[in-house]
Amino acid sequence: MTPRLVIFDVDGTLVDSQGDIVASMTAAFDAVELTLPLRAELLAIVGLSLDQAMHRLAPETPVATRDRLVAAYKEEYQRLRKAGGAESSPLYPGIGAVVESLSTQDHTLLGIATGKSRRGLDALLDNHGWTGLFQTVQVADDHPSKPHPSMLMTALAETGVETARAVMIGDTTYDMQMAHSAGIPFIGVSWGYHAPAALTGARAMVTDAADLPAAIDQVIGN
Known part of the structure; x- marks a missing residue:
């Protein structure tokens, strides 16, 4: 695949x-x-x-x-x-199972694009037992701030995946704008820090983490 x-x-x-x-x-x-x-x-x-x-x-x-x-x-x-x-930064309900299920799919690569520092992200991933789970990790230390597309362009280059087979999942207009600038489709989640109504450029909006896999399949294919 x-x-x-x-x-x-x-x-x-x-x-x-x-x-x-x-x-x-x-x-x-x-x-x-x-x-x-x-x-x-x-x-x-x-x-x-x-x-x-x-x-x-x-x-x-x-x-x-x-x-x-x-x-x-x-x-x-x-x-x-x-x-x-x-417990300092708990996972949202159901998101752990979704990420871990996606990680078992041979054709699915996982990435992160975050405004966190590398030290902060490494500690968070370690706390949740996710060290090594993501094939490409982009942090604020190495890139201009969102919504600049640098993080996503680098993630594509590192993995060799085409834009049509990549998707950005986030909760803010910064994530949405970054994805748009990189030519990558965006899926919005409703449980974050920006109002869902502001995520007007989302190809799909998800209100329950359990619905993410289906939304990903719909937007970029399975």
């Missing part, structure tokens, strides 16, 4: 990390004595690289202050991750 590539976003798609994200943002803004944005504003930037996220949340602050925000966020997030383990 012709190989196909299923690429997942992480935060808001595979794992529910909003508790740690909000707590880390709170610690970061406290560290530089700035007013914390509203929770909805914090969740709206999930998926962006941290430097871009801080620029959106605190656009009037000097670059040095935003650098301090990034550093303080990373420090707190790492502390919470070490303390909480897998």
Whole structure:
């Protein structure tokens, strides 16, 4: 069978990390004595690289202050991750079974495209027993922030899969726009951090993780 590539976003798609994200943002803004944005504003930037996220949340602050925000966020997030383990960013209901089932298909390659750092992603994958499960892993350390298509173009190049046989699965408009720019179809999930109604470019919308395999087959073939 012709190989196909299923690429997942992480935060808001595979794992529910909003508790740690909000707590880390709170610690970061406290560290530089700035007013914390509203929770909805914090969740709206999930998926962006941290430097871009801080620029959106605190656009009037000097670059040095935003650098301090990034550093303080990373420090707190790492502390919470070490303390909480897998419970720090739990898998969404049913998503673990879907990913593991897809991984057993000889013609299906799995990928990740995330705004996380490599260190953060490696720790998360290890916590959930997923180390080595994904054939291509693209992180913020190596690419421009979403929605730039660099992550997806690199994933295609690494796996040799054609765009028509690849799909991006995510919860945000950044994921959707990135997929569109790369010429890859997009499947939206309803359980993440952007309103499903905003994912207007999705080829399919899924409200239950158990429905993802059928949606993938429908969009790129089985």
